[in-house]
Amino acid sequence: MENSNFSSRKPAFELLMVTPEYFDVEYVINPHMQNPDGTPKRVDRSLARAQWQKLKSTFEEVGGKVHMLEGQHGLPDMVFAANQCVTFRDAQGRQRYCLSVMAAHARKPEVPFFGEWMESHAYERLTLDLGSFHLEGTGDLIWDEERQEFWAGHGFRTHTEAIDLFEAASGKVCRKLELVSDLFYHLDTCLVVLGRGIGAYVPEAFDASSRRELERGFRDLISADLNEAKLGFCLNAYCPNGRDVILQKGSPRFVEELKRREFKVHEVDTGEFIKAGGSVFCLKLELRGEPK
Secondary structure, eight states: BBBSSSOOOOOSSEEEEEEEOOOOOOOSSSSSOOTTTTTTTOOOOOHHHHHHHHHHHHHHHEEEEEEOOOOOOTTTTTTTTTEEEEEOOOTTOOOOEEEEEEEGGGGGGGGHHHHHHHHTTTTOOOOOOOOOOBBOOOHHEEEEETTEEEEESSSSSOOHHHHHHHHHHHHEEEEEEEEEEGGSGGGGGGGEEEEEEEEEGGGGGBBBHHHHHHHHHHHHHHHEHHHHHHHHTTTTOOSSSSSEEEEOOHHHOOOOHHHHHTTTEEEOOOOEEEEEEEEGGGGGGEESSSOO
């Protein structure tokens, strides 16, 4: 199923989203998914669908084209499309993809559906022999367009050895960052690349050497409020163009920092998805290259 509500003009960016009809919290694989008594949080699925649709519309309003992959029964986390795959252009300009090896057994069956979509849209697979190592897509591999490099998180889901294998096979430099708080188990929960040499991070999420690496990597690095990041998922944001920032509503300190730097802020509600540990960035896969 493809989105047809866009102009004939070339879109500024392209994304893949997974339809949310089967989204739910059926198990606990991160701290955000459970109530104080340890039981999984309950999702309002009708509200989740409305929130997903609004997010999709917002991506389109700022110039994006959204492709859609149908969700699958029994795979409630498949909607978090950032995790199952990473796409890139190789040195010859070819559009490539690399499938993830998910850490959680319950999420492993999501991955082949992404492979099928990529193959049907003219992406060429980069096959890695990861063995027992895990690699969780753009949840931990965040592309920095200006540096033409990946920021690569490890420590909870993705293994540092898997990053090394991806870097060697793809030819893309990966700047490794160690995550040290299980509240920020993916890099996309604690780092956002905003463009124009600007980024934002949660200092408490990284070890000391990774903090230094980030300070060297951006001319302007915003230090996000810890509570806004862990409760409001303010850094699970997305800026596709160095101008428009789409993020979960309710983080006034971070919004003020963005507006001071002349970003246009688009606040949306992804509250139902936060119950499963994801928000704006998690709910889409960036497509490097032009799908056919």
